[in-house]
Amino acid sequence: MAYWLFKSEPNAWSWDDQVAKGDVGEEWNGVRNYQARNNMRLMEIGDLGFFYHSLKEKAVVGIVEVCALAHPDSTTDDPRWECVDIRAVRPVVKPVTLALCKADPRLENMALVKNTRLSVQPVTEAEWTIICEMAGVPF
């Protein structure tokens, strides 16, 4: 069981869009970055992730679960690009902002803090626990 973080611009694909897909979930498509793709190839069914809104909001707003392994990205014919499917599990009680993560010395090595441009990132178990606590989510 591993933990991840999925970054999205809310005007392109928001938490509400994700929730509307229900348990069927949705492809996390459109990723054109090798590091992000490689992370998705490592994912297993049932892995959990944070759903993060970039730009104006800059906060973790929900919890998602991987519900399909990496497969070709349907938005391109280029065989290099693959993606997983994810489904919404539950919203957070309190959004955890980037500023909060930066302010917590336990999170200073988080990819979210150190590598702001990576759109699909690994999250350590320690980071997962800390942010779930801050978010008021029982995981």
Add this chain to the structure above:
DNA sequence: GCCAACGTTGGC
């Protein structure tokens, strides 16, 4: 809207 950071591309 600007700019820093980073990734990718392509010429050599």
Add this chain to the structure above:
DNA sequence: GCCAACGTTGGC
């Protein structure tokens, strides 16, 4: 295989 140029992301 190096590196300059360029494009994109995302925080501010």
